[in-house]
Amino acid sequence: MRVLRNKRALVVGLGRSGEAVARFLAARGAEVTVADSKPEAGLGQAAERLRAMGVKVAAGGHPPPLFREPDLVVLSPGVPWDLEPLQEARRRGVDVIGEIELAAWFLPGRIIGVTGANGKTTTTVLIGHLLRKSGVPCQVGGNVGLPYPPAIDLVETATAETWNVLELSSFQLESIRTFRANIGVVLNVTPDHLDRHGTFEAYAAAKERLFLNQHADDYAVLNADDATCTGYGERVRSQIVWFSRTRALDHGASVRDGEIVMRRGSETASLAQVDEIPIRGPHNLENTLAATTAAWLAGAPAEAIRRAVPTFKAVEHRLEFVRQVAGVDYYNDSKATNVDAAQKALEAFAGNLWVILGGKDKDSDYTVLRDLVRQKARAVLLIGAAADKIAGQLGGAAPLLEAGTIGRAVGLAAARARPGDTVLLAPACASFDQFENYEHRGRVFKELVRAL
DSSP states (O other), X not given: OOOOTTOEEEEEOOXXXXXXXXXXXXXXXXXXXXXXXXXXXXXXXXXXXXXXXTXXXXXXXXXXXXXXXXXXXXXXTTSOTTOHHHHHHHHTTOEEEEHHHHHHHHOOSEEEEEEOSSOHHHXXXXXXXXXXXXXXXXXXXXXXXXXXXXXXXXXXXXXXXXXXXXXXXXXXXXXXXXXXXXXXXXXXXXXXXHHHHSSHHHHHHHHHGGGTTOOTTSEEEEETTOHHHHHXXXXXXXXXXXXXXXXXXXXXXEEETTEEEEEETTEEEEEEEGGGOXXXXXXXXXHHHXXXXXXXXXXXXXXXXXXXXXXXXXXXXXXXXXXXXTTEEEEEOTTOOSHXXXXXXXXXXXXXXXXXXXXXXXXXXXXXXXXXXXXXXXXXXXXXXXXXXXXXXXXXXXXXXXXXXXXXXXXXXXXXXXXXXXXXXXXXXXXXXXXXXXXXXXXXXXXHHHTX
């Protein structure tokens, strides 16, 4: 067990996980300072809460002198790993880690780690649902977002028997050192966060770190239909369990005669009826394949998994049905923060779509959406900073309406959509140009729809 008492600790970034880390360190006797680039006025009550615990808070930047004193630096996921003050701290031998690594130092029980470009949250929450319904002790957290806690907050409630089911982003995985996932799940790897990682290769390498510290008796659950995942399969040291939506597998989980069937060695288990999966879209069939596989490997009986799958409810902001107004359905997929996620959202519907696209661009290629937009969209409503770029790449595929804001987009769609149409928020972009995060964007959309 690592000793934190009297350690000088610097927490960089005062988001949800940053505040949780600062509380955790202070409660264990560390001398804690938190630094955030936002001005004092932008930190809200978090700064006041931490100061009441004796934590020092430095707002408005990351001054180099702060990085010369600590014994330990803990980064929030949104903080770039290669900031010069961090590199200087490493050169001086300072421990520089992320919140996930800190949690791993103290977290009892075993870990299921879930990553991928898309589907992480749904799969993580679904695994937790399947384990709980099967009587397997578990808790869910990590990068999931509210109402689930950061991983560091799971330390107090975990026991040696607990399965800790964690959603993990590439930002979190790039900073791990000893973190070990007993079951590591990669759903898919498509271009995302290139504005942070620089290249797709660097992004894929960050995801692959999920398997860095696995042992031979651990499991790697990998998508057999994803080229990057098959590449991982050539290098992992743990036991590989494949899943596939498109073809039957002799070893792994796949679809046979309308069922999700697991085959390992001489064992065959039916884990779900496909027509009983309550979340729509082929991508959610993949997520269910991965989740049922992970739950089964964690000890949930096949029959209990089969009973639990139909009782799952869609996660907020992930193809979430909001309401029907005048015969028009409204769906909130604010978590579609990249092109691949928006593509999967479009694929989940037959057509007659009014699609709201736009936000903060992440060096994305929106031409990937052209064919689907041409086939399925009555119109595209453009919002946010990326609107001009999206218009340039999708021009001619469908009518493009310059909405600017999400409020105007909902108003335009409501005025023009006909009974049987669907209004879909699937932005394909980050939210930070107009919103605090994708959750804020999704809540605003739902409030607007409920007010129609």
